[in-house]
Amino acid sequence: MKKRIVLSPYLMWSVFFIISPLSLIFLFAFTNVDGNFTVSNLKNVFIYSDVFLASVWLGIISTAICLFAGYPLAYCVSRTKPRIQKILITLIAMPMWMNLLLKTYAWVTILEDNGLINKLISFFGIERLTMMNTPGAVIFGMVYSFVTYMILPIYSVLIKTDKNIIEAAQDLGANQREIFFKITLPLSVPGIISGISMVFIPSVSTFVFSRMLGGGTNLLIADIIDMQFLGSAYNPRLGSAISLVLMALVFIFMGIINSFDENKAEKTMIAL
Amino acid sequence: MKSNILSLQNISLSFGSHVVIDNLNLDIKDSEFVTLLGPSGCGKTSVLRIIGGFLSPDSGKVLFQGKNINNIPPHKRPLNTIFQNYALFHHLNVYENIAFGMKIQKKSQREISEQVNKMLKMMNLQDFAKRNISSLSGGQQQRVAIARALAVNPKLLLLDEPLGALDLKLRKDMQVELKNIQQKTGITFVFVTHDQEEALSMSNIVVVMNHGKIQQMGSPISIYNEPQNAFVADFIGESNILDGTMVDDYLVEFAGKKFKCLDFGFKRNEKIDVVIRPEDVKIVDNEFGELSGIVTSVTFKGDYYEIIVDISGFKWMIQTIKFEKVGDTIGIVLYKDDIHIMKKSEYSDKYGDYTSFSDEMYDMNSKFEDCK
Numbered sequence: 001m002k003k004r005i006v007l008s009p010y011l012m013w014s015v016f017f018i019i020s021p022l023s024l025i026f027l028f029a030f031t032n033v034d035g036n037f038t039v040s041n042l043k044n045v046f047i048y049s050d051v052f053l054a055s056v057w058l059g060i061i062s063t064a065i066c067l068f069a070g071y072p073l074a075y076c077v078s079r080t081k082p083r084i085q086k087i088l089i090t091l092i093a094m095p096m097w098m099n100l101l102l103k104t105y106a107w108v109t110i111l112e113d114n115g116l117i118n119k120l121i122s123f124f125g126i127e128r129l130t131m132m133n134t135p136g137a138v139i140f141g142m143v144y145s146f147v148t149y150m151i152l153p154i155y156s157v158l159i160k161t162d163k164n165i166i167e168a169a170q171d172l173g174a175n176q177r178e179i180f181f182k183i184t185l186p187l188s189v190p191g192i193i194s195g196i197s198m199v200f201i202p203s204v205s206t207f208v209f210s211r212m213l214g215g216g217t218n219l220l221i222a223d224i225i226d227m228q229f230l231g232s233a234y235n236p237r238l239g240s241a242i243s244l245v246l247m248a249l250v251f252i253f254m255g256i257i258n259s260f261d262e263n264k265a266e267k268t269m270i271a272l
Numbered sequence: 273m274k275s276n277i278l279s280l281q282n283i284s285l286s287f288g289s290h291v292v293i294d295n296l297n298l299d300i301k302d303s304e305f306v307t308l309l310g311p312s313g314c315g316k317t318s319v320l321r322i323i324g325g326f327l328s329p330d331s332g333k334v335l336f337q338g339k340n341i342n343n344i345p346p347h348k349r350p351l352n353t354i355f356q357n358y359a360l361f362h363h364l365n366v367y368e369n370i371a372f373g374m375k376i377q378k379k380s381q382r383e384i385s386e387q388v389n390k391m392l393k394m395m396n397l398q399d400f401a402k403r404n405i406s407s408l409s410g411g412q413q414q415r416v417a418i419a420r421a422l423a424v425n426p427k428l429l430l431l432d433e434p435l436g437a438l439d440l441k442l443r444k445d446m447q448v449e450l451k452n453i454q455q456k457t458g459i460t461f462v463f464v465t466h467d468q469e470e471a472l473s474m475s476n477i478v479v480v481m482n483h484g485k486i487q488q489m490g491s492p493i494s495i496y497n498e499p500q501n502a503f504v505a506d507f508i509g510e511s512n513i514l515d516g517t518m519v520d521d522y523l524v525e526f527a528g529k530k531f532k533c534l535d536f537g538f539k540r541n542e543k544i545d546v547v548i549r550p551e552d553v554k555i556v557d558n559e560f561g562e563l564s565g566i567v568t569s570v571t572f573k574g575d576y577y578e579i580i581v582d583i584s585g586f587k588w589m590i591q592t593i594k595f596e597k598v599g600d601t602i603g604i605v606l607y608k609d610d611i612h613i614m615k616k617s618e619y620s621d622k623y624g625d626y627t628s629f630s631d632e633m634y635d636m637n638s639k640f641e642d643c644k
Contacts, residue, residue, distance in 0.1 A: 164359035167326055170346045171353045172373035172424060182372075186363045 028240035041241035048224050048242065055221040056249065058135060059204035062142035063150075066199045067192065069143070070150035074191075075184075077151075078158035089155065096148050104141055104212050111137055111213070133215030141209035142199075149198035157191030158184070193261050197254055205246065221246055274301040276338070277428060277460050278323065283332035285318055285484075292318045293329070294484040300428075300462060300477075305454050307463045309471040310481035311507070316464045319481075320430050323462065324353045336428075351428035352421040356436060358413050360405045366392075366416055367401040373424035391419040394453070411442045418450070422457065431463045435470065447474055468508045472496060480504050501614055505547045506623035512553075512588045513624020516546040516613070524613060527563055527583060531606060535613035545614040547624070550578070550591040552610035561603015567596045580626050587626040 032038045077088045095103065110116045111131040118128045131137055161184060169183045207222035214220075221242065228239030278300040285293040293315045300306050308316040321327040322334060325346035334341050341349060352373075361369050370391050374384045392398050395415040405413065414434060421429060431450075435443045451474050454461045465471055471478050472492040480487045480495060480503075488500045499505035502513050516526035521536035526546045538544060558564050565583030579596055581588045581604070588604075596602055 162357070162359060164355045164357055165361060167324075167346070168353070168355055168359035168420075169361070169372070170326075171324065172420070173347050173376040174372075175347055178376060182376075183361065183363075189363075 025240045025243055028237050029244045031237065033237075041237045042245070044238050045241050045245050048221070051219055051221055051224055052245070052249070054218070055204050056253075058139055058142070058220065059200050062139045062146065062203045063196055063200040065139065065143045066147045066150040067196065070147050070195065071154055071192070074151045074155040074158055078155055085159075089152075092148055092151055095145075100145060100208060103145065104208050107137075107141060107144065108132070108212055111140075132213065133217050135214070135218050137213040138209045138218055138220075141213045142203045142206075145209075146199040146202060149202075150195035153194040153198065154188055154191040157188045161187055189261055193257055196257055200253065200257075201250055204250065274303065276300065277302045277336070278462075279333075279335040279338075280319070280322070281333040281335065283319070283322060283329045283334070285315075285322065285327065285329050292484050293322075296332070296484065296486060298479065298486065298489070300460060303458045303460055304477055305451065305461045305463065305475045306477045306479060307465060307471040307475035308479050308481055309465060309468060309507075310487075311466055314481045315484040316466075316481050317432055318484075320353070320432055320462065320464050323428075324351065324430050325349050350426060351430060352424060352426040353430040353432065354417050354421050354434045356432045356434065358417040358434075360413055360416055360420070362405050364405070365401070366397060366403050366405065366408070369405065369416055370419045370423050372420060377424065387423055388419075391423050394422075395419045410438055411446065414438065414446060418453070422453070422459070426459060428460045428462065431461060433465055434463075435465075435467075443470075450474065472508070478508075480507060482507075498612060499547060499614060501617035502545050502547075502619040502621075502623045503617070505545075505612075505614065506619075510550045510589055510591075511624050512548045512550065512626070513620075514546045514548070514586060515621070516544050518542045518544050518613065522608075524611060527586065529562060531562070531611055532608040533611040533613060534608055535611075538613070538615075543616055545616060545620050545624075547612040547614060548588075548606065548610060550589040551576075552606070553588065553590045553592075554605045554607075555590065555592050555594065555596065556603045556605050558601050558603045560605070562605050564601060564603045567598050567600050567602060570596060570598055589626045 029041050030037055030039070032040070073092070077085055077092070080088065108115070112118075113128060113130065113132065115132075117131070122128055165183060165187075166179060169179045174182060204220075205222050207220060207226055210216075210218050210220040210223055216223075225239050225242050225246075227233045228235045228242065276299045278298075280296055280298040283293055283296045283298075284291075296315075296319065298319070308319060310316050318327060322329050325341070325344065328342070336350070361372065364372065367388055370388045371384050374387060379387075388401075389398075392401055395418060397412065397415055397419065400408065400412065400416075405416070408416065414437075417434070434450075435446050438446060447470060450461075450463075461475075463471075463475065472495070475492060477489065478492050478495045479489045482503050488495055488504045490498075495504065496508055499508060499511070502511075505511040505513055514526045516524050518535070518538035519525050519530060519541065521538075522533055524531050524533045524535070524544070524546060563583050565581040565588065567579050568582050568587065569580040571578045573591075576591045576593050577595060579590050579592060581590055581602065583604070590604070
């Protein structure tokens with residue numbers, strides 16, 4: 001009984017802010033203007049299938065870059081002295097304290113045709129580069145903003161690795177490389193998985209980067225959804241349908257990623 | 273005459289100003305079961321880690337079969353360790369854990385599976401090959417850890433309090449099992465424990481350590497019967513340790529009386545410590561006793577009673593199978609082979625008086641020691 005009283009604010013919150021908006025999206029996605037059931041909204045989503053592909057592709061690329069850039073950093077930090085670790089982790093987390101929009105604007109002034117980099121290289125007589133309004137700039141923005149979400153979960157798993165286990169592997173004859181690939185890396189898979197989900201999901205669903213660094217020429221799913229609700233193509237029903245499909249895609253993707261972690265648990269179940 | 277498989281020569285180690293190991297010399301012979309025994313913080317685990325290569329001594333040499341291995345990293349040393357918390361690889365199953373070392377050595381699949389199956393059989397784990405580590409009980413995990421270390425055929429096995437986390441019954445079973453494995457395989461075991469009973473019952477050689485120094489090294493029987501100082505006498509079993517004077521060869525005076533004894537070679541009237549084990553004291557009626565005292569406490573221990581007797585101000589612990597009442601005056605008799613003489617040492621007067629004795633006090637003290 002007591003438990004229920006404590007839970008009630010959270011229950012109310014979930015009903016009002018999670019369950020009801022979700023149901024509204026469902027309702028919108030499956031009805032027409034007259035309020036009758038229809039699947040035409042869902043069918044129309046396929047007009048944007050190339051945008052979906054582009055979004056997922058950019059998300060995968062930026063997630064992969066975050067992983068390959070973030071893992072070594074997390075690993076190196078986890079091997080330093082505790083005092084230095086604290087400083088480094090604060091430094092790594094610091095950009096998170098700054099507003100995302102502000103950071104992205106800052107990158108605009110750095111990357112644009114008359115921006116900081118181009119001024120600098122033209123000073124040395126190198127031809128100006130077009131960096132803005134390219135997929136590269138979008139990916140860059142995503143990686144810059146989200147790499148922290150890759151580093152932190154991996155780091156927190158790595159520092160929890162039992163020193164005795166590393167020593168045991170050494171004791172059994174494993175050298176540094178073998179210890180890393182046979183022990184450290186497999187044991188950090190849970191960190192990698194939460195890192196991937198924390199980077200991939202915002203990467204496919206944020207429109208700041210495509211809008212500001214992609215210059216509207218590299219439309220992503222989020223841009224399309226935005227257009228359906230607030231933009232020129234006003235059609236909330238189609239917008240809801242697109243959101244639903246996006247959610248389904250993310251759901252499937254996470255299922256695939258998580259299966260790498262659950263493999264072990266399932267194996268035991270079978271063995272038992 | 274067996275040869276030395278491992279020698280530690282003049283090993284010293286300190287962390288900051290804290291001396292952990294103080295100029296330690298130790299020779300371990302092939303195929304022996306050697307136990308390093310001592311209280312927490314005595315340096316025994318550090319010695320083990322130095323042998324394993326996980327710690328470098330500040331000075332001194334580690335010789336393995338006569339060769340200096342100071343600069344050889346742990347993964348190239350021909351010896352293996354069983355860690356206190358087992359340190360099993362939780363992302364691998366039982367089979368893969370045991371196979372780990374051989375896979376590193378790039379052995380063939382067939383060879384690996386033969387050896388792993390042999391190990392599983394030896395450790396009674398045949399049905400567990402495909403099981404996850406976290407689904408095993410403590411005792412089973414312990415056996416996997418042993419199998420994993422033995423699978424690579426080490427010449428020397430280091431065991432760091434491997435039975436510490438097991439309950440009493442399982443501990444006893446594993447003690448027997450470990451001893452059998454050692455005798456069967458002939459691998460030299462270096463075993464670390466703070467449990468004196470475990471040390472005495474398992475090993476050929478017991479090395480008693482305190483403050484980073486070896487206090488005494490010898491067979492379990494000699495360590496128990498002829499402790500070299502008050503620390504050893506107190507740490508190994510219960511002891512009454514009294515101040516005494518060696519009046520002459522074979523004659524010692526303590527508790528206000530002269531007793532015949534078996535010890536000789538001391539200076540005339542040299543001050544010494546006398547050790548008398550609680551189980552060696554014979555209780556007689558008051559009028560027949562060489563010494564007499566009043567029973568101040570009686571504790572039932574199952575197969576015997578542990579009584580504290582006040583003999584002219586010094587409290588003795590005596591173990592007897594006959595019940596005595598608190599407040600009774602009893603007499604005691606000592607035979608000459610019950611009396612053991614030790615030279616005075618830094619530990620004299622610190623141990624062996626049961627004035628403030630109770631089990632609770634003992635526990636509190638040992639916990640306090642652990643904290644330090």
